[in-house]
Amino acid sequence: MKLQVSALLLCASLPLVANSQSLDDCRRIADPTDRLTCYDALATPPTAAQQNTPPARSPETLATVDLKEPATGDSLLGAAWELDADKRGHILRIRPYKPVYILPGFHTSHTNPFPASPSVGHTSTTDTEQASDEAKLQISLKTKLAEDLFGNNGDLWFGYTQSSRWQLYSAGTSRPFRETNHEPEVMLVWRTDYTLGGWRARTLSLGFNHQSNGRSLPLSRSWNRIMAGIALEKGDWTATFRPWWRISEAGERDDNPDISNYLGRADLQIVRIWGKQQFSLLLRHSLQGGGNNHGALQLDYAFPLSGSLRGHLQWFTGYGESMIDYNHRANYYGVGVSLLEWY
Numbered sequence: 001m002k003l004q005v006s007a008l009l010l011c012a013s014l015p016l017v018a019n020s021q022s023l024d025d026c027r028r029i030a031d032p033t034d035r036l037t038c039y040d041a042l043a044t045p046p047t048a049a050q051q052n053t054p055p056a057r058s059p060e061t062l063a064t065v066d067l068k069e070p071a072t073g074d075s076l077l078g079a080a081w082e083l084d085a086d087k088r089g090h091i092l093r094i095r096p097y098k099p100v101y102i103l104p105g106f107h108t109s110h111t112n113p114f115p116a117s118p119s120v121g122h123t124s125t126t127d128t129e130q131a132s133d134e135a136k137l138q139i140s141l142k143t144k145l146a147e148d149l150f151g152n153n154g155d156l157w158f159g160y161t162q163s164s165r166w167q168l169y170s171a172g173t174s175r176p177f178r179e180t181n182h183e184p185e186v187m188l189v190w191r192t193d194y195t196l197g198g199w200r201a202r203t204l205s206l207g208f209n210h211q212s213n214g215r216s217l218p219l220s221r222s223w224n225r226i227m228a229g230i231a232l233e234k235g236d237w238t239a240t241f242r243p244w245w246r247i248s249e250a251g252e253r254d255d256n257p258d259i260s261n262y263l264g265r266a267d268l269q270i271v272r273i274w275g276k277q278q279f280s281l282l283l284r285h286s287l288q289g290g291g292n293n294h295g296a297l298q299l300d301y302a303f304p305l306s307g308s309l310r311g312h313l314q315w316f317t318g319y320g321e322s323m324i325d326y327n328h329r330a331n332y333y334g335v336g337v338s339l340l341e342w343y
Contacts, residue, residue: 076273076343077202077233082144082155083191091144096340097159098140099280099300101312103336104168106136108321110330115219117256117327122218130178135168136314136334149188157187157207165322179322185209185227199232199239209244213323220255221323223247223263236273238343242266261292262327263320271342276304278341284318294319294329302341312338 029038078084080095111130116123142159149156164180167173187207194201205228212222227244243266246259267284278301285295296318302310314334320326 075202075233076236076238076271077231080343081157081189081203081231082147083202088147091146094141094143096140097142098138098161099302099312099338099342100139100340101137101336101338103136103312103314103334105333105335106134106165106314107333108132108134108330109332110328112325112328112330115324115328117218117221118258119255120252122220122255124218128178129170129173131167131170133169134178135166136163136336137166138163140340145186150190153190155189155191157189159183159185159187163322179213179324181211181213181323183209183211187227187229196232199234201230201232203229203231205229205231211323215324219324221259221326222255223259224249238271240269242269256326259326261286261288262294264295273343278302278343280342284320296320302338305337308339310338310341312336 025038075084079087082088082090109132111132113127113130114124115128138161140159140161142157145156145158147155161183162180165178167176167178170176185207187205190204192201192204207227207229209225209227210222211225213220215221224247225244226247227242229240229242231238231240233239245265248254264284265287267282270281272279280298280300282298282300283295284297286292288294296316298314298316301313305311312335314332316332316334317330319329321328321330321332
């Protein structure tokens, strides 16, 4: 019994010990009425609401919480570029970049039998014997080389895209690959999160891009560019705008001095996800007027077939469907299948 009484006295004394500093504060109050009010406040038990009230946070804690990234949900660009915290840390992992497809049916309205360029020695004098029906193939991959190069932001990516035009139905000329374009690029990608005209801006980028067809004279075509970019999304839509600056080459080293007036100085890529279907629009323009006013438009549509296999339709109109045809205007129609799409 004595043990129980001692325990009760000990428990009762704990609040007094904890409030000893408060009692001292009350004793130092000179006015009797105010001093009594202070004692009454200490003796009054806390209400349920007061017991459940979380402790106040310091300004430093509030600042830390405010700086946290907002929840991203299902983000197309976030998944594609590993922008969200739960998708980061994958260095040198191969990832899809642009669509990967094969179009066994690829028809052009106007062939280009004698490809030409203003550079000396860059105009073909021999008929390329190009058939209007061929096949088109594209592969495109990317990988992250490093991340968080600037504090907690700035990822370095490498991308490679290769597209080929294959004269599959030209048995008389041994079904040659008419044109293959190689496009390696290195990109610094910064994560962003702000609203621009109702769209959510997710990335800013700056990189180096090389594109060529790897051929000898007179069919060699190539250029190097410094490319900037901004990528935005809104629900099932994404939009990527890329202006670029061509790195000039001197004299005879320049395969195509007027290429910017045909393949352009900027492009805009818009992608729409609709259920399991994908639509994409590519607009490209020289940003010049008069005789240098040239551009191109490409529409792609992908729809499910079986598993990851999709049907793929493509329409291109304008200049520069390939490097060898950079200053050649035509319409192109493609039908085939794709293994990977934008998202």
